[in-house]
Amino acid sequence: MDPKQEEETSSVHQRRSSEGLESTTLNYVSRVKRLLSRRMLVGIKDGRFFLGNFYCMDKQGNIILQDAVEYRCIRRSPASPVEQRGLGLILIPFSCRISCHVDCSVEEQLSLLSL
Numbered sequence: 001m002d003p004k005q006e007e008e009t010s011s012v013h014q015r016r017s018s019e020g021l022e023s024t025t026l027n028y029v030s031r032v033k034r035l036l037s038r039r040m041l042v043g044i045k046d047g048r049f050f051l052g053n054f055y056c057m058d059k060q061g062n063i064i065l066q067d068a069v070e071y072r073c074i075r076r077s078p079a080s081p082v083e084q085r086g087l088g089l090i091l092i093p094f095s096c097r098i099s100c101h102v103d104c105s106v107e108e109q110l111s112l113l114s115l
Contacts, residue, residue, distance in 0.1 A: 031111070032057055034108070035054045035057075035102060036054060036055075036056075037053050037054065038053065038054050038102050038103055038104060039051065039052070039053060039054075039102070039103035040052060040053070040054045040063070040065060040100065040101065040102050040103070041099075041100070041101045041103075042063060042065065042092050042097055042099065042100050042101075043097070043098050043099035043100075044092065044096040044097055044098060045096050045098055046096075047072065047073060048070055048071065048072045049070070049071045049072075050065055050068050050069070050070055050071070050087070050090060050092060051065075051068065051069050051071065052065030052066055052067050052068030052069065052087075052090070053065060053066045053067055054066075054102070055089070060094055061094030061097075062091055062092065062093050062094050063091070063092045063094075063097070063100070064089065064090070064091050064092075065089070065090055065092065066088075066089050067086075067088065067089075068086075068087045068088065068089070068090045069084055069085070069086055069087065070084065070085050070086075070087050071083070071084050072084075
């Protein structure tokens with residue numbers, strides 16, 4: 001194969017791989033859009049939970065909740081009372097998150113598992 005043909009073949013492969021990446025990205029974006037304004041419960045490593053409306057997610061996986069309320073156990077015993085406080089708009093880093101539950105039907109939850 002001459003250099004010109006190799007260059008053309010290479011450029012075709014690059015276009016195809018970038019098109020595949022774009023379609024995958026668009027697929028993820030459309031899935032995340034379905035979460036907008038849904039009630040979401042997010043657990044973090046230190047045992048706290050945040051309940052709020054899903055506002056957005058960035059490329060790193062950080063989540064922003066709107067009208068969020070923080071829930072935390074006062075003591076480590078099973079029957080410990082839970083303390084809550086209103087926070088408003090919060091960012092939950094991907095590195096702190098251990099669980100994430102969305103208020104929706106079972107079918108929708110199954111379709112969102114791959115996020």
